[in-house]
Amino acid sequence: MKTDTIFYRLFQSFPSIFFELINQPPETADTYQFSSVEVKQLAFRIDGVFLPKSNPSSPIYFVEVQFQPDKKFYSRLFTEIFLYLDRSELTNNWRGAVVYPSRSLDVGETERYIELLTSGRVSRIYLDELDSAAEQSIGIGTVKLVIEPQSGAATKARELINLAKQQIADEITQREFLELIETIIVYKFPLKSREEIEQMLGLSELKQTKVYQEAKQEGKLEAIPFMLTLGATVEQIADALKLDVELVRLVAAKAKPNQEQSRE
Structure with missing residues (x-):
């Protein structure tokens, strides 16, 4: 499974899950922006960085996913x-978090870094040791789905889907969550088709509902302005999102004045 991709998408779409993992209030995510960054010259790439949006007293959080x-x-x-930190203009303090599937993979040499690892600056998270009690959040449950064996993955995924339907009121957020769960299962069952996965998870009927289709359409439309800022053409966006070119052109025309205003 491409765990880096899964966790990047998970933290990008639902950053509150990261703060749950490190025992911080999920609401803390509202004050942070998540991204993956590259340290130039040596071409190092950090899996994820949570940057404070404004508060200079809030720490920068570095997160690495280590499955090997x-x-x-x-x-x-x-x-x-x-x-x-040396190249950044930010003066915030920092914290680190490493996500392992299990403690057995935490084999890195620590003697020269023991003070950092025992200072409270770095949290080491072992997914198989997370509390699996019934009251655990659907966010943590989704993280644990990444390491769930194939034999129980579909059952766990259906449980999470039912919880998402009950606990997530916003239709677009609910759709994003369901698609994330589906993506994890797709990686776990690479020989199954998308249709077989949808049937396995009971998503086939849901995806045909008007509410789901409208939410999916709205989510696609919201992505258009961002894709324009990356330099994609109207035709490329329409092809990538499977939308009518004229619809994309209409949204692009509406987004253009806002983009120009933001640059002034």
Whole structure:
């Protein structure tokens, strides 16, 4: 499974899950912006960085997802962090978090970094040791789905889908959550078709409902202005989002004045 991709999408769409993992209030995510960053010159890429939106007293959070044994992992991690801090204009303090599927993969050499690892600056999260009690959030449940064996993955996914329908009122957010769960299952069952996955999860009928289709359409339309800022053409956007070219052109025309105003 492409775990880096899954976790990037998860933290980007639902940043509150990260703060739940490190035992912080989920609402903390409202004051942060998540992205993946590259430390130039040495071409290091940090899986994820949560940057404070405005508060100089809030720490920068660095997060790495490590699903392979690597004895030099901590050497690379702290090199990346300190290079980023050296090149950043931000003066905020920092914290780190490493996500492992299990403690057995935490094999990095720590002797030279033990003070950092025991200072409270770095949290090491082992997914198989997270509390699986019934009251656990659907966010944590979705993270645990990443390491769920194939034999129980479909059942767990259906449970999460039912919880999402009950607990997430916003239709667009609910759709994003369901699509994230579906993506995890697609990676777990690479030989199954998208139609078979939808049937397995009971999503086939849901995706045909008017509410789901309208929410999906709205989500696509919201992506158009961002894709324009990345330099994509109207035709490329229409092809990527499977939308009518004229509809994309209409949304682009409405978005253009706002983009020009923001640059002034």
